[in-house]
Amino acid sequence: xxxxxxxxxxxxxxxxxxxxxxxxxxxxxxxxxxxxxxxxxxxxxxxxxxxxxxxxxxxxxxxxxxxxxxxxxxxxxxxxxxxxxxxxxxxxxxxxxxxxxxxxxxxxxxxxxxxxxxxxxxxxxxxxxxxxxxxx
Amino acid sequence: xxxxxxxxxxxxxxxxxxxxxxxxxxxxxxxxxxxxxxxxxxxxxxxxxxxxxxxxxxxxxxxxxxxxxxxxxxxxxxxxxxxxxxxxxxxxxxxxxxxxxxxxxxxxxxxxxxxxxxxxxxxxxxxxxxxxxxxx
Amino acid sequence: xxxxxxxxxxxxxxxxxxxxxxxxxxxxxxxxxxxxxxxxxxxxxxxxxxxxxxxxxxxxxxxxxxxxxxxxxxxxxxxxxxxxxxxxxxxxxxxxxxxxxxxxxxxxxxxxxxxxxxxxxxxxxxxxxxxxxxxx
Amino acid sequence: xxxxxxxxxxxxxxxxxxxxxxxxxxxxxxxxxxxxxxxxxxxxxxxxxxxxxxxxxxxxxxxxxxxxxxxxxxxxxxxxxxxxxxxxxxxxxxxxxxxxxxxxxxxxxxxxxxxxxxxxxxxxxxxxxxxxxxxx
Amino acid sequence: xxxxxxxxxxxxxxxxxxxxxxxxxxxxxxxxxxxxxxxxxxxxxxxxxxxxxxxxxxxxxxxxxxxxxxxxxxxxxxxxxxxxxxxxxxxxxxxxxxxxxxxxxxxxxxxxxxxxxxxxxxxxxxxxxxxxxxxx
Amino acid sequence: xxxxxxxxxxxxxxxxxxxxxxxxxxxxxxxxxxxxxxxxxxxxxxxxxxxxxxxxxxxxxxxxxxxxxxxxxxxxxxxxxxxxxxxxxxxxxxxxxxxxxxxxxxxxxxxxxxxxxxxxxxxxxxxxxxxxxxxx
Numbered sequence: 001x002x003x004x005x006x007x008x009x010x011x012x013x014x015x016x017x018x019x020x021x022x023x024x025x026x027x028x029x030x031x032x033x034x035x036x037x038x039x040x041x042x043x044x045x046x047x048x049x050x051x052x053x054x055x056x057x058x059x060x061x062x063x064x065x066x067x068x069x070x071x072x073x074x075x076x077x078x079x080x081x082x083x084x085x086x087x088x089x090x091x092x093x094x095x096x097x098x099x100x101x102x103x104x105x106x107x108x109x110x111x112x113x114x115x116x117x118x119x120x121x122x123x124x125x126x127x128x129x130x131x132x133x134x135x136x
Numbered sequence: 137x138x139x140x141x142x143x144x145x146x147x148x149x150x151x152x153x154x155x156x157x158x159x160x161x162x163x164x165x166x167x168x169x170x171x172x173x174x175x176x177x178x179x180x181x182x183x184x185x186x187x188x189x190x191x192x193x194x195x196x197x198x199x200x201x202x203x204x205x206x207x208x209x210x211x212x213x214x215x216x217x218x219x220x221x222x223x224x225x226x227x228x229x230x231x232x233x234x235x236x237x238x239x240x241x242x243x244x245x246x247x248x249x250x251x252x253x254x255x256x257x258x259x260x261x262x263x264x265x266x267x268x269x270x271x272x
Numbered sequence: 273x274x275x276x277x278x279x280x281x282x283x284x285x286x287x288x289x290x291x292x293x294x295x296x297x298x299x300x301x302x303x304x305x306x307x308x309x310x311x312x313x314x315x316x317x318x319x320x321x322x323x324x325x326x327x328x329x330x331x332x333x334x335x336x337x338x339x340x341x342x343x344x345x346x347x348x349x350x351x352x353x354x355x356x357x358x359x360x361x362x363x364x365x366x367x368x369x370x371x372x373x374x375x376x377x378x379x380x381x382x383x384x385x386x387x388x389x390x391x392x393x394x395x396x397x398x399x400x401x402x403x404x405x406x407x408x
Numbered sequence: 409x410x411x412x413x414x415x416x417x418x419x420x421x422x423x424x425x426x427x428x429x430x431x432x433x434x435x436x437x438x439x440x441x442x443x444x445x446x447x448x449x450x451x452x453x454x455x456x457x458x459x460x461x462x463x464x465x466x467x468x469x470x471x472x473x474x475x476x477x478x479x480x481x482x483x484x485x486x487x488x489x490x491x492x493x494x495x496x497x498x499x500x501x502x503x504x505x506x507x508x509x510x511x512x513x514x515x516x517x518x519x520x521x522x523x524x525x526x527x528x529x530x531x532x533x534x535x536x537x538x539x540x541x542x543x544x
Numbered sequence: 545x546x547x548x549x550x551x552x553x554x555x556x557x558x559x560x561x562x563x564x565x566x567x568x569x570x571x572x573x574x575x576x577x578x579x580x581x582x583x584x585x586x587x588x589x590x591x592x593x594x595x596x597x598x599x600x601x602x603x604x605x606x607x608x609x610x611x612x613x614x615x616x617x618x619x620x621x622x623x624x625x626x627x628x629x630x631x632x633x634x635x636x637x638x639x640x641x642x643x644x645x646x647x648x649x650x651x652x653x654x655x656x657x658x659x660x661x662x663x664x665x666x667x668x669x670x671x672x673x674x675x676x677x678x679x680x
Numbered sequence: 681x682x683x684x685x686x687x688x689x690x691x692x693x694x695x696x697x698x699x700x701x702x703x704x705x706x707x708x709x710x711x712x713x714x715x716x717x718x719x720x721x722x723x724x725x726x727x728x729x730x731x732x733x734x735x736x737x738x739x740x741x742x743x744x745x746x747x748x749x750x751x752x753x754x755x756x757x758x759x760x761x762x763x764x765x766x767x768x769x770x771x772x773x774x775x776x777x778x779x780x781x782x783x784x785x786x787x788x789x790x791x792x793x794x795x796x797x798x799x800x801x802x803x804x805x806x807x808x809x810x811x812x813x814x815x816x
Contacts, residue, residue, distance in 0.1 A: 013149040037218035040176005058502020082173035094330020194774020230602020285718040309762035312720005354717035366466020445626035448584005490581035638738020
């Protein structure tokens with residue numbers, strides 16, 4: 001079993017808040033992340049897949065295929081977008097790093113299966129000080 | 137003459153656009169950076185000052201004083217904010233990295249003078265692939 | 273189950289040595305790390321916790337609470353200090369990265385429980401070439 | 409149980425291709441990585457070992473011993489070399505990052521045993537966007 | 545006057561040697577960099593241009609135009625290639641980082657003029673420990 | 681004229697203080713950096729030299745010669761040492777980053793001349809947030 005990780009990046013705006021709360025209530029719960037006019041991040045997305053090395057090629061899968069799928073299913077929907085307002089797979093969810101990692105996993109799990117590997121981990125790094133990992 | 141640089145960081149949302157343009161016109165001019173619902177970045181701000189080493193202390197100035205001024209005049213106004221909507225010193229300007237660097241210089245120039253040093257460079261790094269430097 | 277990691281930093285001095293050894297004996301065992309007048313590092317501390325996403329907030333726990341606990345229990349005791357001489361929870365122990373990671377785990381384990389999550393990993397990075405991980 | 413990781417680096421040339429394929433066939437399978445005149449990378453190698461802390465020393469093993477073994481068995485054979493042509497332990501194998509990680513594991517497994525620890529992971533980072541991990 | 549820098553990357557193989565020298569002579573002059581079967585690097589290329597901010601757009605020039613020119617004139621010729629054998633603008637030159645920086649400057653100088661800015665610096669980073677800067 | 685930079689690293693302990701001050705006075709002037717039992721850093725040292733490319737070799741000077749000189753004159757004296765107590769060229773000086781950069785310049789200036797290049801800049805990075813540059 002071998003594990004291979006591909007990094008992709010996206011820049012996006014978001015806000016943490018509950019729509020049923022006032023701005024004051026949201027600030028007490030989410031701090032500066034709740035400011036109403038949005039803020040944003042350079043997100044690093046690290047997708048780890050696992051499987052057996054293909055003896056015909058020496059690789060697990062062609063990484064450019066993995067990169068294409070991540071771009072189509074995740075990056076093109078998030079990059080230069082507002083996570084709360086613009087992203088179909090985040091509708092009705094908190095725009096937290098945790099929910100982002102889980103939702104990106106759901107976008108990718110079956111696509112990675114089709115490539116002949118298995119999704120192992122989705123890691124979303126929001127800043128140099130914080131990241132989230134989800135293993136399904 | 138010695139040069140010392142302090143890095144501070146802020147996360148903010150922004151959008152590049154001309155208010156007198158349609159979304160289509162803005163997209164042709166600014167690309168994805170013009171998307172109407174904002175996007176954002178983890179910005180790195182590097183402030184370089186210069187002067188003579190103080191023989192009483194061995195340092196140019198106390199860096200914690202520089203850090204306090206950068207926080208008060210720049211970071212507190214930008215961090216977790218929308219550069220186009222929320223920041224007093226960016227009102228009526230393009231929210232480009234170039235204009236941000238120039239405007240941060242204007243915020244800091246006289247404050248650094250008061251500390252007994254001179255502002256040398258404001259560098260704003262928007263992503264791992266792009267940064268702007270302004271020397272006054 | 274979701275995993276979230278918070279990075280904090282501290283700068284500290286230390287020395288690897290056995291008090292029952294001569295300087296020569298210590299040098300043969302610990303090399304340059306045993307030099308008697310101390311040396312130091314910029315340490316990166318990465319604390320990973322795990323648990324379920326809270327459906328009321330979209331996050332595992334409020335990361336600023338985690339950060340506060342790490343600062344109080346670990347960083348404030350280590351930062352700008354001598355690990356061998358100044359740190360209560362390192363008394364009578366080797367000031368190795370291994371012992372540091374284990375001792376930081378002990379400082380944090382029950383505090384993380386109180387926040388409603390579980391401590392998963394303490395990672396201490398001493399330099400760009402060396403790091404230690406402890407999982408309890 | 410404690411885990412400690414040592415990073416070493418090497419610069420090498422390689423090419424992905426099947427000798428029974430034409431250049432065209434190789435390009436369709438391996439893309440730019442198949443170009444016939446080689447390309448290269450700054451590889452980061454991260455070797456993680458595990459075991460119990462030695463109560464006589466406070467460390468798992470002396471990291472300089474681990475570093476020496478990695479240099480002798482791996483780095484000296486790969487650094488400034490052509491992975492396809494020059495490296496004894498890669499003869500007859502694809503010069504992929506996957507095969508490199510597996511082969512480096514084979515070079516190190518018993519050597520780490522002799523040091524009194526166990527090999528846990530070999531991670532080979534080919535670029536800022538791709539890395540492979542092998543756990544035996 | 546504002547300075548803006550764009551980073552691009554390429555992976556390439558090369559070798560330092562004089563064709564009129566034996567392998568032994570080349571090794572004495574160039575060390576491991578002269579090994580006959582090539583080695584390689586992940587190169588970082590940082591291109592800095594300067595000029596006035598355009599009052600119609602808030603930027604110096606459209607960075608995607610700069611990126612396109614760097615890709616066409618430099619990256620497409622170097623990426624996954626052998627600098628000594630494959631690159632038209634390096635023919636008959638040493639494949640050193642110094643010559644690479646000077647030659648990339650020559651590739652870009654007039655192209656940047658056409659964009660309405662001036663080339664200020666070409667920086668080529670060969671490894672985390674070495675980089676070259678050329679200012680024309 | 682071409683500029684080439686070599687990075688070297690050292691780990692050292694230090695303390696900022698005036699010997700004629702009490703601990704309280706030192707704390708008011710230097711903050712946590714004055715704590716009496718030392719703290720430390722992983723220092724990055726970047727040495728930039730300049731000159732003409734040698735037409736016989738394609739490089740400015742052989743970088744391994746520069747690296748040897750930096751190691752002999754600077755790194756071997758600082759690495760794993762106490763800057764205040766152990767380093768001959770820092771005796772009687774403040775152990776600030778500013779004084780360190782100036783003193784390293786003095787150690788290297790004539791040595792670089794002998795290699796056939798000129799020293800351009802000594803940059804000392806004390807942490808990810810602070811660095812000092814000295815140009816003579």
